[in-house]
Amino acid sequence: MNNFYRxxxxxxxxxxxxxxxxxxxxxxxxxxxxxxxxxxxxxxxxANTQDKNYEQAVNNFTKAIELNSNFAxxxxxxxxxxxxxxxxxQAIADCTQAIKLNPENLEANLNLGLAYYNISNYQQAIAExxxxxxxxxxxxxxxxxxxxxxxxxxxxxxxxxxxNLVLANTxxxxxxxxxxxxxxxxxxxxxxxxxxxxxxxxxxxxxxxANNSRAYLNRGCVCSKMGNIExxxxxxxxxxxxxxxxxxAYLNRGLLHNHQGLYQAAIQDWQAAAKCFCDGGDMVAYHHTQALxxxxxxxxxxxxxxxxx
Numbered sequence: 406m407n408n409f410y411r412x413x414x415x416x417x418x419x420x421x422x423x424x425x426x427x428x429x430x431x432x433x434x435x436x437x438x439x440x441x442x443x444x445x446x447x448x449x450x451x452a453n454t455q456d457k458n459y460e461q462a463v464n465n466f467t468k469a470i471e472l473n474s475n476f477a478x479x480x481x482x483x484x485x486x487x488x489x490x491x492x493x494x495q496a497i498a499d500c501t502q503a504i505k506l507n508p509e510n511l512e513a514n515l516n517l518g519l520a521y522y523n524i525s526n527y528q529q530a531i532a533e534x535x536x537x538x539x540x541x542x543x544x545x546x547x548x549x550x551x552x553x554x555x556x557x558x559x560x561x562x563x564x565x566x567x568x569n570l571v572l573a574n575t576x577x578x579x580x581x582x583x584x585x586x587x588x589x590x591x592x593x594x595x596x597x598x599x600x601x602x603x604x605x606x607x608x609x610x611x612x613x614x615a616n617n618s619r620a621y622l623n624r625g626c627v628c629s630k631m632g633n634i635e636x637x638x639x640x641x642x643x644x645x646x647x648x649x650x651x652x653x654a655y656l657n658r659g660l661l662h663n664h665q666g667l668y669q670a671a672i673q674d675w676q677a678a679a680k681c682f683c684d685g686g687d688m689v690a691y692h693h694t695q696a697l698x699x700x701x702x703x704x705x706x707x708x709x710x711x712x713x714x
Contacts, residue, residue: 443472477506496520527554543574564593584614618647652681
């Protein structure tokens, strides 16, 4: 752990709509009856989704599809549920089928992009978001999510361009959203080593949302890189005030304490970080942090150093 920072990556903002566009009614009396049944299953699936009863929602959408294999909206909505369940391969299959049946369904492209993003297929995610933008140049969700995917591919300048377009096309009263956008653009600037621009963006995010713990954490990272140790300590401490379970803030502050020779304070921060990593299931980071603690404690014993608080 020789860096002072580790970046927090956002999940793309996708407002996946619930669709009520039913398939055309069939002509025979029997078919008309079947139409009413599959629409009933579809409507129940919508209600299940709104109640977050995802297993039942999948069952109802599946029944609707079994009765009408061309029911694009049922595929779209089942895709949405699979995203909630983190079943990304199933989501990809359903969104792909929904788009095949209804190519004008841009919401399905958005959700398909999110599914690809979550399996780390960032190129395909970008392709889906670009399809949306070809039809709607100012779609906030597609621009923001494409920026996230470009960031993952280390296309930092392209990410900045996408975030710039988002900022230019979102309303001023969308304060929370804009804070997130400044945060993401700041990360792209930071990775591009444009420290002053990164600092400005994280500060703008904080000015918009004073409780944005991510912005404080990220600004603390910039302060560390720029040698402003006091500012970094303040920002990491503020992060922990807002989010006492933020492992990375403990880890980073511990690194600063260690650098200052405040070894007991460093150990205490790293112990807190290790617990947070363990509680969050990040065992790689947990073991790495435990190794830092062991190394420092071993060095203190071997060199007869006093662990100053």
